[in-house]
Amino acid sequence: MKRFFALFLALERDLIVGGQAVMEGVMMRTPNAYAIACRKSDGSIVSKADKLPKWSDKYKILNVPILRGGATLIQSLALGIKALNFSAKIFEDDLKEQEELEKAKATETEVALVEGTLDENFTKAPAKMTLPEEKKDKSKVEKAKQSASTVGSIIFALGFNILLFILAPLLLTNVLFIGLGWAEAPAIAADAGIWTTINAYLAEVKLDSLGGWVGFNLIDGFIRMFFFVVMILSMSYIKDIHRVFQYHGAEHKTVFAWEKGLNLTVKNATVQKRQHPRCGTSFLMVVMLVAIVLFSFINFEAMWMNFAVRIALMPLVAGISYEIIRYAAKKESGAIFKIMTLPGIWLQNITTQNPDDDQLEVAIEALKESLKLEPDANKELEAAV
DSSP states (O other): OOOHHHHHHHHHHHHHOOEETTEEEEEEEOSSSSEEEEEEETSEEEEEEEEEOOOOOOOGGGTTTTHHHHHHHHHHHHHHHHHHHHHHHHHHHHHHHHHHHHHHHHHHHHHHHTTTTTOOOGOOOOOOOOOOOOOOOOOHHHHHHHHHHHHHHHHHHHHHHHIHHHHHHHHHHHHHHTTTTTTOOOOTTTTOOOHHHHHHHBBOOOOOOOHHHHHHHHHHHHHHHHHHHHHHHHHHHOOOOOOHHHHHHHHHHHHHHHHHTTTOOOHHHTTTTOTTTHHHHHHHHHHHHHHHHTTTOOOOOOHHHHHHHHHHHHHHHHHHHHHHHHTTTTTOOOOHHHHHHHHHHHHHHOOOOOOOOOHHHHHHHHHHHHTTTTTHHHHHHHHOO
């Protein structure tokens, strides 16, 4: 038994786990599998687990540092949307069940009132017959719809983020620099219309020196961070989002308990911190810091060129940020890596909230279900028994 425990705890420290909060639930991910657990209104927990495709086994180049970050990000985005869709379906089905129960209770009340009459025929209702529906194999159609929905959601999410965090800050920074006299104003005819004027101000970036470009990209980065923080703060005031942030805290506490080799219990998870250096919030803040540095080397006058190169560099930005986050989570990482993740840690005071015991139980259930599909865990543990 001691040998079993020793191997189990050693295994916990080796397996990197992570997750994501969803509607009334948590998705947990291990290297080879994932699981989603959601709490229904009746107190029961519904879960789904499956293995993850190993892209790095099929394409060895995806094991290369920096490149693996981009692949992981794409896979995480697709998995996150799948988890959100699953939790939304559970939530919708739960609401329908509640509505049906309420209707059934209302019908029982009506029957009880009717049974008090002396007229026997009054209590007799016409029989309702429901013919069994013909069973059809809809699994392929449903899977195709889910895949199309996931792809559509990814495209929308990428497009929205590109507009909000790349294009908008770039345009605003250019207008700000021109307005403050830090960039050359465009030549505009006196009788030019409003759209011609707007296009002239946004079509080109005219700076005098390389130092001007460094300052331009620094302001551009600060505006990007400002948008991100305002968005997070605004979301935190929504009641349903606050619940998601509580499940986010439950996910982090559970991961900490696992990494410390503790038994996965509510008691052990409760006392853990809710701010984790490997969190997606920290990753996004590091992305913005890395982007400021890399984008500083971009100095095209044509606005569309600045925009296009920024998009082209995003896989590189994501890959470098992934390696920084991955290394910063290690105990032996240097102070510079710890400092780079600090803004994300601070922001987690908003994006994570203290969970209750029920929410911790859901996060623990998700991690346990994911671990059941982890081949390395099963092999080691079976050998120890």
